[in-house]
Amino acid sequence: MNIFEDLQFRGLVADFTSVPESRADLLPLPDRLAAKAITLYCGFDPTADSLHVGHIVPLLALRRFQLAGHHPIAVAGGATGSIGDPSGKSAERQLLTQEQIKANVEAVRPQLAKLLDFDSPVNPARLMDNADWIGPISYLDFLRDVGKHFTVNQMVAKESVRARMEDRDVGISYTEFSYMLLQSYDYFHLAQVAGCELQIGGSDQWGNITTGIDLVRKKLGRHAYGLTMPLITKSDGTKFGKSEGGAIWLDPKKTSIYKFYQFWINSDDRDVVKYLKFFTFLPHDEIRALEAEHETNPGARKAHQALARSITTLIHGEQATSDAVRASEILFGGSLEASPPPRSRP
Incomplete structure (x- = not known):
């Protein structure tokens, strides 16, 4: 049984991207995963000095991919964590200092070693920090090289942004509005330097993932995939975790x-x-x-x-x-x- 069939059995497939009809040379994601090993990543923002159980379904999915022979990358959001993802949030996040974020990344590192095998001789997992590639970019360079590839219309159409804009009492700051561009740049960077072809995440990340796929296509001329997992709910209506x-x-x-x-x-x-x-x-x-x-x-x-x-x-x-x-x-x-x-x- 391949990894996609395992994920389906476990109810871990909420949605996945399709292949354009004009690209007969491309395999649909299930077939691509069955054909040969793929490099994939999942990001998490280090908003605390520990992971909690609500964080770990996508990270455990990385381990499932690793056990199936694929090459997983866990991306710590040293840069994106300083901004805050508006997805699934009804109000602005409290901003953390760079010192807090660095301390959180270091605290979470040994926890990730329990979820992923960083010492495998065949396909070791990798932990990367997006502050390493986003931090050195100037604001003007980011606007020129990334911002020009997206329209405001496209960004406003994202559910996470639209829901906040419709709430006049809360709204959304320009800071959080820009988050999807930073996550998109992560996908572009990893596709360019690590050959990454797949990003996974919770279903609330669908908009961010597809935006990253667009940037990979526009800047590199490559096809990239996305897969989301359902958010965890409890039958009694209370919050999981x-x-x-x-x-x-x-x-x-x-x-x-x-x-x-x-x-x-x-x-x-x-x-x-x-x-x-x-x-x-x-x-x-x-x-x-x-x-x-x-x-x-x-x-x-x-x-x-x-x-x-x-x-x-x-x-x-x-x-x-x-x-x-x-x-x-x-x-x-x-x-x-x-x-x-x-x-x-x-």
Whole structure:
């Protein structure tokens, strides 16, 4: 099974770009992925000194591509993080200082090493910082070399921009309005220096991704691809990645390993199979078996246990996971089956 089929099984394909009918020489993305290895990237803005669980679906997807033999690049937004992406946001972000952003990138670096293999002898992952190529560009050069390729009409048509412009009380600053040009330049730069052909991200990144594809085509005359994954929602209507104490972070100093483990154990019964697909690397047959058992005997909570063990081991290691499991057994009377069912969070 190739990577695209795996992503489809896991429900991780929200949309992907098509090939122009006039380009018979180009393969559709599923066929291109099956033909030979591809270089792809996913960006993230270091807005905090840790990733949280809401960040990691696209980064785990990079790992899935890597395991399938492709070449992943994780791009830290040392430049774009100083601006702020308006996608999915109803108000302006608070701007971070350059010192804060640099510190956040360094803090997140070891967390990425748990999600990606940077030491593979065949297709090692790479971590790159877009401040390295955006920082040296002058404002005039950026307007001449990048801005001239986009019309204001095209930029205003993006959903993330239009929604903010329609809110007269909030609006959108010129700073955030320009964000899509910076992300587009990332794609152009990576296509030029690393042969990157694919950008992936959450479905809220579709506009930014397609804008980057346009810039690659206009400046390099190459075809580039884009693929988005669905944003995570919870069946009870509450925001994914939050608990009563706030966000669930990957840094154990911000979210204890026990609390991290319990977050997954307490997944809503309606969400647990979806999370098994999104957040684990369990084989398809094993997920199907857990799904069947969950449907016939949800009280056994086997799917919850498999989910919590798998993701906690990935992030914190086997020993820490075993400690969290043992703590749960002691707290809930010596058996995980005695753990109370998940409750809806306000």
